[in-house]
Amino acid sequence: MSAMDYDNDELIFLEDDGSTDEHVVLGKDWNVLIVDDDEEIHTVTRLALADLVVNDRKLNFIHAYSAKQAKELLHEYGSTIAIILLDVVMETDDAGFEVVKYIREDMNLLEPRIILRTGQPGYAPEEQVIKLYDINDYKTKTELTRAKLLTTIISSLRSYQQIVTISQNRTGLEKIIASSANLFEEHSVKAFCEGVVTQISSLIGLDSEGLLCARAGSLIDREDEDVYVLGAAGEYAKFINKPIQELNSAEIAENIARCLRLKKHIFEHNFSVLFISRAGFEAAVFVRQTHEINELDKHLLEVFLSSISVGYENVNLFHELRNAAFRDWLTRLPNRNEFINMLDKPHIFACEDCCVALIDVNHFSDINDGLGQEVGNDLLRAISDRFLSSFDDSVKKGRIGADVFGLIGPEAVVNPESINELFSSTFVVEDHTLPVNVTIGFCRLDKKRNIGIEILKRTNIALNRAKKNLTDNYEFYAKDIEDQTTWRLDMIRRLRSDFAARKLELWFQPQVDLLNEQVVGMEALLRWPDGNGGFISPAVFVPLAEYSGLIVDIGEWVLEEACSRLQKLKELGYGHLRVAVNISIPQFRDRLFVEKVKLALSTAECDPSLLELEITESVVMDEPQIVIDALRALKEHGVQIAIDDFGTGFSSMSYLQQLPLDRLKVDRSFVKDVKPGASAVLAETIVTLGNKLGLLTIAEGVEKREQASYMIKLGCDEAQGFLYAKPMPFAELLAFLESQK
């Protein structure tokens, strides 16, 4: 339905600005279409405009929550919609612009006035610490719209009314609308102003000779009150952005000044000066003509000017919205949205060997909590400033999260060394001198992959890996990391459920006296059935269990199971055999660990000296004091302690000497090579060291007879390996022990 076939039940007399005196046929209320995916914005807008009455008519709100729905409603209401308040970012970053195009091009719907808005805010300071990237801050949006909403709505309604009026009478309409629609597409002030001049000239059938001038203070970032040429066509084009004096035309300068002073149009026989006034912006358009402008043309110009001033406001609004949607409020750097947009098209900055970095400020929340948010904000600004002053424009900068910055640029610049260099000196904020440490994730861009959000995700994966990296503060993204991450998460999930379903098994590998080959004990080793008759190696899943913390519960079960097997062995006449159990670092961090070991022993009524705990050197080094304290307590209880994989870690002897050890397990890599050589020398050293410390030594991974002989020669006491027996289920162990009798 268009305005023209709308019910002819009410005639409205326009008298607001004297520019028209036609009777116009319109509906009872002004239809205002609100398009926004945010329910809150609908409510807020409705509340803000609820009492507005323009020309004795109230507003009737129509609500759409997506671009798709907006299109449907547009078909239903057509040009009876006076104003469309349109959210820019909905289903997609530019869903709103798509709707604009659809209205003007596909539907050829020219009457409704369009006001763009967006719901992408900066971060509210108090929400900064919340590490959410996309927070819809309604206040910000309300602030942005509220101040402008009323004036914009009123002037847009006026403009809509004029257009509808004209559309019933004038043939020039299409041209006007097309002109302002064209202008609407222009997103820069310069292009807009040029467009205005061109459109005016063509409207009144003139050559494109004219210029638009405005006072600097009102528009461009200059502080003087001079009048500048903002847009021009024809011979004046070269004066754009110059002060009007440079035209060397007293006639133009004087008349423009007069127009701006009188705030009125001036029509002379060979030129006109048209006055544009809008929300503090005042401009004059000087047009040269060969004949005096007739009344009809004057009228057309009037309408056009009123409609372009809305267009101008749109241009301005568009800029503001773009800033709100794509700039970080604190540092003015591009925000996450804009950073993703930049990543979508890295080729634009012609970056060879382009690299993306995410830089996370370590312990930023401590600064915020300890020194206050103001200092926190200042620090973020100082960091942003350092990026800006250290890296030129070839490096794009952004603030991606509360304390996460982003860089895109050539790897020659965007690399661990130069970024770390940047943070090697302290930051001075107010009275504080703050050293700042960062963690950095990198992702190299290749020519093919340029989906911004994907690249950001990858860089973030690298950043998370970097946080776990113990030696460096950075990590580069590699595809396998991502696959690995997915795979790891899946394995952990399965391990958790299989453990809960009691599917894990504990197998045992005999340990023998090297000299007489009598079984002296066994090592308990976890087995995880893969469901196809095979087993997933503990070398694979134990690290995952450690990573996920699952090892604490699994380890507790291993201890219980081992102790109950010890009890069974005693019953069967093997009361002299010990069982060795592997213990991981997260178990030591469990405050109840010592108690749990004691409980497992007492529940199964086991002699504590038959339980041996195996710990690797890295476990000791990880948290020496916790481990030393726990082991001392357990040693006092009678439990035995062995150092596993000895020789592969880099233990500090001072720690080892503090441990209440019973046994050194010589790692299999030293046992393997019995011919004279480096590893054999090490095997000898380890055994000698063990002997000197008064410890027993056991050789791991003995597979061959000559390895056993060699270890005997070195003075090693015990052995474990395939030569004697492989790890086996408990039932098989019993049969094995039986056969050895």
Ligand code: C2E
């Ligand atoms: P580990 O403590 O060094 O265990 C010895 C590993 O060497 C076992 O591998 C065993 O099957 C293997 N092995 C024994 N004799 C030979 C031999 O002659 N030749 C060769 N090539 N290998 C031999 P497994 O059972 O796959 O266990 C791997 C690792 O998983 C263990 O290394 C241990 O670090 C960890 N693990 C196993 N069970 C547990 C557990 O209950 N708790 C914890 N925290 N870790 C466990």
Ligand code: CA
């Ligand atoms: Ca072990």
Ligand code: CA
């Ligand atoms: Ca070992």
